Amino acid sequence: MTITASTASADRRTADPTRNNARAGGIFYLLTFAASIPALLLLSPVLNDAGYITSAGQDTRVLWGCFLDFVNAVTCIGTAVAVYPVVKRRNESLALGFVTSRMLEAAIVMIGVVSLLALVTLRQDQAGDVATGQALVAVRDWTFLFGPGFMATVNAILFGTLLYRSRLVPRIIPTMGLIGAPLLFTANLLTVFGHNTQTSGWSLLATLPVAAWELSVGIYMTTKGFRRV
Numbered sequence: 001m002t003i004t005a006s007t008a009s010a011d012r013r014t015a016d017p018t019r020n021n022a023r024a025g026g027i028f029y030l031l032t033f034a035a036s037i038p039a040l041l042l043l044s045p046v047l048n049d050a051g052y053i054t055s056a057g058q059d060t061r062v063l064w065g066c067f068l069d070f071v072n073a074v075t076c077i078g079t080a081v082a083v084y085p086v087v088k089r090r091n092e093s094l095a096l097g098f099v100t101s102r103m104l105e106a107a108i109v110m111i112g113v114v115s116l117l118a119l120v121t122l123r124q125d126q127a128g129d130v131a132t133g134q135a136l137v138a139v140r141d142w143t144f145l146f147g148p149g150f151m152a153t154v155n156a157i158l159f160g161t162l163l164y165r166s167r168l169v170p171r172i173i174p175t176m177g178l179i180g181a182p183l184l185f186t187a188n189l190l191t192v193f194g195h196n197t198q199t200s201g202w203s204l205l206a207t208l209p210v211a212a213w214e215l216s217v218g219i220y221m222t223t224k225g226f227r228r229v
Contacts (some may be wrong), residue, residue: 003219018086022187022225028078029218035075036148040069046116046137053123053133062120069113073106080159086226087159090166098158112143145198156181156210163217168226173216180209 010091042065047203074165080102141186158176166176187206190196196203 006114007169016225016228019225021082021086021222026218027081028075028082029214030222031075032072033218035068035072039072041065042068043116046119047140050134050137051130053119053122054130055129057120057123059120059124062116062123066113066116066120068072069109069132073109073113076102076106083159083221085179087162087166089169090168091162092156093170094162098155098162101151101154105147105155106178108113108143108147108151109155112140114149115143122178141198145188145191149191149198150185152210152214153181153185153188156184156213159217160213167229169217169220173213173220176209177213177218180213184210185208 042061044226046052046065049055056118077099080099084095084099087098115136119128119133122132122136160174160181162174163169164171164178184204187196187203191198191203
């Protein structure tokens with residue numbers, strides 16, 4: 001009995017208290033990928049058809065796309081909230097900034113979701129014209145640029161800096177985000193001033209390092225948790 005009790009006590013001492021937080025954060029990161037990529041494909045009819053609001057429409061497909069973007073917004077917040085109790089011990093200001101930036105990103109994404117839902121409603125009620133439809137799609141395009149675009153660079157800098165300094169994950173992972181952040185920011189800034197588009201090859205290349213960083217940190221936290229340092 002004494003040996004069993006001692007073993008159980010030792011197991012409790014050696015158990016990783018941050019494991020659940022890291023796993024939850026990693027799963028939320030992976031869910032953002034699982035939701036955002038299909039959402040973009042499902043929304044293509046309304047995003048690429050200037051006259052969608054007066055057409056026969058593919059509303060069910062668009063509604064599913066909007067729902068997945070909603071899931072993306074929720075999981076976006078979850079990535080930061082899940083790891084906050086751990087990373088705040090390393091740098092509370094950066095940790096709080098990361099939570100706040102994720103919340104802002106989610107709010108911007110939801111503006112885009114609501115604009116497309118309004119477009120679907122107007123199409124179903126036959127109460128909108130092409131100009132109105134294009135305006136609502138333009139709102140969604142701008143939210144996509146400032147939400148998953150600009151805010152992704154802020155998130156990479158805040159969380160990447162936290163992880164790089166703390167060594168909670170291998171440094172190569174946050175390094176991808178810290179290198180990719182200024183590249184993506186530059187591409188987005190050029191888009192704002194009309195020298196680039198969100199679908200250009202340059203934008204795609206600039207997005208890859210940040211996407212690789214988010215996918216890598218999601219996989220690492222889900223499978224291995226945080227390192228003990």
